Amino acid sequence: MTEVAFVTGAGQGIGEAIVKRLADDGFKVAVVGRTLSKLERVANEINAIHPNAALPVLADVAKREDVFAGVAKTIEAFGDLTVMINNAGVAPTTPIMEVDEETIDWTFDINIKGTVWGIQAAVEAFKQLKHGGKIINATSQAGVEGNPNLTVYGASKFAIRGITQTTAKELAPLGITVNAFAPGIVKTPMMFDIAHEVGQNAGKSDEWGMEQFSDGIALGRLSEPEEVASGVAFLAGHDSSYMTGQTLVTDGGMVFH
């Protein structure tokens, strides 16, 4: 049986590392996101190594109809869907007194609603295809322990752990497992944006902003996206068959739970 994964936010960062790792593991992958040029670059790089393994799929995860249409396109191209990875997310820096309604709505629309639409689209597809499947959601160490200046983002990532647990219980009778992955500080465009804001707020450089994050990491260094992708590959593969409702923390030793 060919494994087929739908990975959102796959045009860069952790999502890009995930689709590349899964393609190396023999998966067909839908490379899902909002910017076609980025999706095509990633898909072309995969297809150059694994012919016809990657399909660029345009979808804004905040729009339910986009996610359902993207899943339909994936099944039409590859004939199946076995794994849904709700990776897309946004991470505004929000000191509590600067939190406004617009930022909450924007973040929750993408991080929380995007995850719910992804779960719904996967469940509908798995039912139609008459088999179970795996759903994997991106949370964060900031969704396991609160981080200062990340109230809105942290709230969305705590919510994703909650959604992971409730749906794991609800969907188990259908043969569907639901797990989450919680990275620490990963060298991606998202993290460089946060470091820029932290540095700027302190009147210092982006590099200084990045260095602030490694202080609290037991392993003493930031994470490569590929180190997150290897954990996700475990969750997407057969070795995690007896695991559901869990959060796999790959943060180099930041939070201990």
Ligand SMILES: NC(=O)C1=CN([C@@H]2O[C@H](COP(=O)(O)OP(=O)(O)OC[C@H]3O[C@@H](n4cnc5c(N)ncnc54)[C@H](O)[C@@H]3O)[C@@H](O)[C@H]2O)C=CC1
């Ligand atoms: N970079 C880090 O240190 C950490 C990241 N994470 C989580 O991992 C996931 C991936 O993060 P990164 O790769 O670092 O971020 P990134 O910002 O580098 O990449 C995220 C991708 O998601 C896409 N995206 C955003 N909104 C979207 C939407 N509405 N529809 C479709 N695609 C959308 C972006 O265009 C981008 O390509 C996120 O959920 C993030 O919260 C969690 C912990 C740490």
Ligand SMILES: CC(=O)C(C)=O
């Ligand atoms: C981006 C993120 O998840 C952080 C800073 O914890």
